Amino acid sequence: MREKTKNESLHTIKVLKKGDQFLKYGNPCKEIGMLDQGIMRGFVYDNEGNEITTHFYQEGDMIIGSFIPNTNVVMTVEALENCTISVANYSEVMSHVNKDTEITEVITKQFQKLNNQLQSRLVALLNLNSLEKYDLFLKEYSSLINRIPHYFIANYLGITPTQLSRARRQLIEKERTTNKK
Numbered sequence: 001m002r003e004k005t006k007n008e009s010l011h012t013i014k015v016l017k018k019g020d021q022f023l024k025y026g027n028p029c030k031e032i033g034m035l036d037q038g039i040m041r042g043f044v045y046d047n048e049g050n051e052i053t054t055h056f057y058q059e060g061d062m063i064i065g066s067f068i069p070n071t072n073v074v075m076t077v078e079a080l081e082n083c084t085i086s087v088a089n090y091s092e093v094m095s096h097v098n099k100d101t102e103i104t105e106v107i108t109k110q111f112q113k114l115n116n117q118l119q120s121r122l123v124a125l126l127n128l129n130s131l132e133k134y135d136l137f138l139k140e141y142s143s144l145i146n147r148i149p150h151y152f153i154a155n156y157l158g159i160t161p162t163q164l165s166r167a168r169r170q171l172i173e174k175e176r177t178t179n180k181k
Helices: 006-010 090-096 101-127 130-140 150-157 161-180
Strands: 011-016 021-023 031-037 040-045 051-057 076-079 083-089
Touching: 006 090, 011 021, 011 031, 021 031, 031 090, 051 101, 051 150, 083 090, 090 101, 101 130, 130 150, 130 161, 150 161
Parallel strands: none
Antiparallel strands: 011 083, 021 076, 031 083, 040 051, 040 076
């Protein structure tokens, strides 16, 4: 039997069923996870108590509730499908950053990915129309389009389900026109 590497000994496997929460808004962020299987979404509540989808997580994504261990989680993260997550103690993982090159590379790469996604989302919400937002979503999350309910996609894009349907129809018509030329 082979010995576990340091990375393997830091984490355990957690299985969540559809609808289960991995992180809950306001709780201390003590765990960090790597999504091995499934789809998850992050969401917050607005002032009227409505859920606002802020993020989608797919296989290979790191799941954190804050960029700083033990601070309060900034969003709730729930499973949209049955999920398998490699979970570790966030503080313990961060204590290995800059000491273990493999851990440092994984954390740096995943933090950069999260930062890029957050910046892209912010720019889209502020500057793009419904069609452009949906087109960007398709580029960033193409593998998720048939795995996520459309009302979550519309919510994430900051548009109504009707606007999403219209954007989807416009994109299909645009592709037909382009393919005929």
